[in-house]
Amino acid sequence: MAKYIALRLGQSIFVLFGLSLLIFFIARVVPGDPARVALGNLATEEQVQKLRAEMHLDRPFAVQYYYWLKSMLRGDLGKSLYTQRPVTTDLRQYIPATLELILFATLISLVFGQVTGVLAGYFRNSWFDNLSRLASYLGVATPSFVVAILLLFIFSQLLKLAPSVGRLPLMVKAPPTVTGFMIIDSLLAGRPDLTLLALKHLVLPAFSLAVIHIAQEGRITRSSLIENVQKDYIIAHEVHGIRPTKLVFKYLLKPSIIPTVTVMGLDFAFLMSNAFLVELVFFWPGFARYAVNAMLSKDLNAIVAVVLVIGVTFALVNLVVDTIITFLDPAIRIQRRGG
Amino acid sequence: MGMTSLLEIRGLHVGFKIFDGLLKVLAGVELAIGEGERVGLVGETGCGKTTTVKSVLRVLPIPPARLDGGEILYRAQDILKMKPREVRHLRRTELTAIFQDPLQALNPVFTVGTQLRDIVLDSLAAAGQRLTRKEITARCVQALAETGMPDPERIMSNYPIQLSGGMRQRVCIAEALIKSAKLLLADEPTTNLDVTIQDQILRKLDELVEEKGMSVLMITHSLGVVMDLTERVYIMYAGTIVEEGRTEELFARPLHPYTQGLMKSVPKLTGEGISKGIAGRIPNYLEPPSGCRFHPRCEHAMPICEEERPPLFSTGVNRRVACFLYQRS
Amino acid sequence: MIAEHGVRIWAALARRRRGLAKGWYKYSRNSLSVLGLVVLVLIGLTAGLAPYIAPYPEHAAAYTNFREAGLPPSKDHLFGTDRVGRDVLSRVIFGYRFSLLLGIVVLSLAVPSGVVLGLLGGYYNGTWIEVLIMRITDVFLAVPPLVLAMSIAAMLTPNLFNAMIAISLSWWPWYCRLVYSVTASLRNQFFVREAELTGASRMHILFKEILPNCFGPIMTKVTLDMGIAILMGASLSFIGLGAQPPTPDLGTMLADGAKRLPSEWWSTIFPALAIVMVILAFNLVGDGLRDVFAVEEV
Numbered sequence: 001m002a003k004y005i006a007l008r009l010g011q012s013i014f015v016l017f018g019l020s021l022l023i024f025f026i027a028r029v030v031p032g033d034p035a036r037v038a039l040g041n042l043a044t045e046e047q048v049q050k051l052r053a054e055m056h057l058d059r060p061f062a063v064q065y066y067y068w069l070k071s072m073l074r075g076d077l078g079k080s081l082y083t084q085r086p087v088t089t090d091l092r093q094y095i096p097a098t099l100e101l102i103l104f105a106t107l108i109s110l111v112f113g114q115v116t117g118v119l120a121g122y123f124r125n126s127w128f129d130n131l132s133r134l135a136s137y138l139g140v141a142t143p144s145f146v147v148a149i150l151l152l153f154i155f156s157q158l159l160k161l162a163p164s165v166g167r168l169p170l171m172v173k174a175p176p177t178v179t180g181f182m183i184i185d186s187l188l189a190g191r192p193d194l195t196l197l198a199l200k201h202l203v204l205p206a207f208s209l210a211v212i213h214i215a216q217e218g219r220i221t222r223s224s225l226i227e228n229v230q231k232d233y234i235i236a237h238e239v240h241g242i243r244p245t246k247l248v249f250k251y252l253l254k255p256s257i258i259p260t261v262t263v264m265g266l267d268f269a270f271l272m273s274n275a276f277l278v279e280l281v282f283f284w285p286g287f288a289r290y291a292v293n294a295m296l297s298k299d300l301n302a303i304v305a306v307v308l309v310i311g312v313t314f315a316l317v318n319l320v321v322d323t324i325i326t327f328l329d330p331a332i333r334i335q336r337r338g339g
Numbered sequence: 340m341g342m343t344s345l346l347e348i349r350g351l352h353v354g355f356k357i358f359d360g361l362l363k364v365l366a367g368v369e370l371a372i373g374e375g376e377r378v379g380l381v382g383e384t385g386c387g388k389t390t391t392v393k394s395v396l397r398v399l400p401i402p403p404a405r406l407d408g409g410e411i412l413y414r415a416q417d418i419l420k421m422k423p424r425e426v427r428h429l430r431r432t433e434l435t436a437i438f439q440d441p442l443q444a445l446n447p448v449f450t451v452g453t454q455l456r457d458i459v460l461d462s463l464a465a466a467g468q469r470l471t472r473k474e475i476t477a478r479c480v481q482a483l484a485e486t487g488m489p490d491p492e493r494i495m496s497n498y499p500i501q502l503s504g505g506m507r508q509r510v511c512i513a514e515a516l517i518k519s520a521k522l523l524l525a526d527e528p529t530t531n532l533d534v535t536i537q538d539q540i541l542r543k544l545d546e547l548v549e550e551k552g553m554s555v556l557m558i559t560h561s562l563g564v565v566m567d568l569t570e571r572v573y574i575m576y577a578g579t580i581v582e583e584g585r586t587e588e589l590f591a592r593p594l595h596p597y598t599q600g601l602m603k604s605v606p607k608l609t610g611e612g613i614s615k616g617i618a619g620r621i622p623n624y625l626e627p628p629s630g631c632r633f634h635p636r637c638e639h640a641m642p643i644c645e646e647e648r649p650p651l652f653s654t655g656v657n658r659r660v661a662c663f664l665y666q667r668s
Numbered sequence: 669m670i671a672e673h674g675v676r677i678w679a680a681l682a683r684r685r686r687g688l689a690k691g692w693y694k695y696s697r698n699s700l701s702v703l704g705l706v707v708l709v710l711i712g713l714t715a716g717l718a719p720y721i722a723p724y725p726e727h728a729a730a731y732t733n734f735r736e737a738g739l740p741p742s743k744d745h746l747f748g749t750d751r752v753g754r755d756v757l758s759r760v761i762f763g764y765r766f767s768l769l770l771g772i773v774v775l776s777l778a779v780p781s782g783v784v785l786g787l788l789g790g791y792y793n794g795t796w797i798e799v800l801i802m803r804i805t806d807v808f809l810a811v812p813p814l815v816l817a818m819s820i821a822a823m824l825t826p827n828l829f830n831a832m833i834a835i836s837l838s839w840w841p842w843y844c845r846l847v848y849s850v851t852a853s854l855r856n857q858f859f860v861r862e863a864e865l866t867g868a869s870r871m872h873i874l875f876k877e878i879l880p881n882c883f884g885p886i887m888t889k890v891t892l893d894m895g896i897a898i899l900m901g902a903s904l905s906f907i908g909l910g911a912q913p914p915t916p917d918l919g920t921m922l923a924d925g926a927k928r929l930p931s932e933w934w935s936t937i938f939p940a941l942a943i944v945m946v947i948l949a950f951n952l953v954g955d956g957l958r959d960v961f962a963v964e965e966v
Binding site: 230231232233234235236237238239240241242243246250251254255258328329330331334 | 393396398400427430431434435436438439440443444445446447448449450454457458461462465498500501511514515518
């Protein structure tokens, strides 16, 4: 198992190098001067030349990449042209907000998705099952930014049930940053009132992200439950007198949850991409919004960093998902141990 | 038939609702098993053997299945009318079963040990007993060893995919016999195994059942198996019992035209391919033949066969046949 | 001789027609898929005939009429007007044009390149060609497609055409991987070996023997992906990395309209529903095709 993880990590590092190379390559072959674009039309030729030298744009591509790689390995991702600060500082500031949002959305989609799936599977072909089928069709076809706009419009603007934008109201002073998670930081600062406020701000964006996954994961769990319920081994467990709670929550749920876990890696990828749009709608001061601004201002160092951070996260998530699957499915575990 | 029947099925009718209509699969099954008796149930694939077993175990999927009458008495209590709790108690203490396909009958994501232990735990709970974890494990290992499983301690921590078909069936037997039940329903327990392993496993099963003094209903389409392992036998055709009797006697002198055809079609050595000897096929359950369900294929069919269902006529001690040829006026 | 040939052709045609009839039978069993197809045809017609159907075709471009700005839905403007007085319905109709165009361009760039690379990778299984192609594919698959498309679009000049390029560049690896897995599994099948032994050319083996076996999965994926490609296009425009105003792109309209919520809801809600409808239609049709090709699916 350890060997397998090491192999996977090795592959991921290789792939991430490839990814950084790809981005640099595209930046280089695209017509136009990145330095000129970054500084705008008002900058003088000298300023542009200075930036070109700073970014090693005046040297061959290989040299430019070598310099970037060298400083990257020292933990320096360069300066952001958009914020005029080191990219790593920016990342440290913005990542926790996005992480909080994504993790909360994952939690929501897991809980609601599994509950929906189990209920729809249990009450098969009932009105609940049909409703959840309809919702899954709609959920999959509705872009998360459309969901975000609709939720914002209905719950925040029409019904005034939830705050509309940001992580906390403008007038409220944020608790000192410890973890970067507003919910935890406010608790650490001894301000449960702020936790509640932060949660209220979190609910709509997180739901906008989660809706698709609630729908999809629910359907997957449902169909695998229905498939497994008719299996001989479940009938055998029943005949051997296994009590119903153990039958459902141990012997039925474990084999049924495997397909849902399998798609979780891809789901997380979708959550990350959709965070870009949802953060825009809700003015969420997170990593994705930072990334969008960096992209709009063609901030090469920031773009490369953003892509790499997402690549690393994606690789780690896939590794975790794979490990969970290995833990759940002995067939895969045995195959990996053997091969 | 012994005076004290452990299990008695009376006039069992079971149908399956499908899109095209109602499949009338079981049409008045009559069957009894005495205490300590080993009984065979023989018929072609699709004749309703498995449906009968599933009805007794109360695991028919309802719907699409539906009960259209009859009763299944276990120690004079109707299983079909029991509450789920009572059925569960029965499964933990009295009834047990082995299924056709050992590849499908074991949960793929739990170890053999986990699956065995949980059965012991729940059957102990039903009996009001308590054992330590160690004692339970010892009991599971013993149950595996009894089936002739090599290295049972190691098997406990194995997953089903790590075992061969024969070994899996041994695990299934251990699961079925670990809770000291009184009646074993064995639904073609060796059909999907190699011929050599089939024989080994059946012998082992026979030995264990003998030892524990259990009653057995052995469901099979193999006449050889029935001849070796049972005292009494029922022949089933298209959801009805057509003939019953002591095994030796029935084999020596089959009465029902279907049974006669069945015997003729057995190649002397292998015991395969029983349907070759009789013209035609098992009827369509959507619109089964009127009267005797066998009459369209029967050489001796009479006008009455088309109009009336033949009841089981008694032709001797423990000997009955559902055919008008044997009707005594 | 000629007659015999004619009979053969006729038989082949009849066989194909029976195949189609059977396919349609499988497809039409799911009434939602049929509904999806109807909606899709309607959307296609609307987009194709946009200049004749749209009540105010000139509003699809840079047009301003501040006297009619922000009007709620009425008889003259069924979907209302936007903040510079353009008819939202007309812009939605033209928006479909750009959406479908984007989907078609993206897939006709991404699918052939992905398919050819996948065929090569699968056929030269175990050689450096496979390693090279599949490792490059891995690099492209290392980040979610939307993120990759956004980064590429960011480095190009933001406009609709570059958005198409960016999405295509992040899309081909999925087809490459799909076709690769089918091809690799067919590589050692009898019919491929036989063709090799009889001296058939590589081109013949790849495109005549192997490719037809990938047809089912590709068709299904293409239909489902049309919806996703349109979604990605709209996402890029929404962020500002795709189509630029005054192009009547559904994503741009949404970004624009969202600023006017909740008062001028119509300039957001109608484009939003339009996006949902086109993606839903493609998904339903894709589901139906999956049923048709169910046997061949890998």
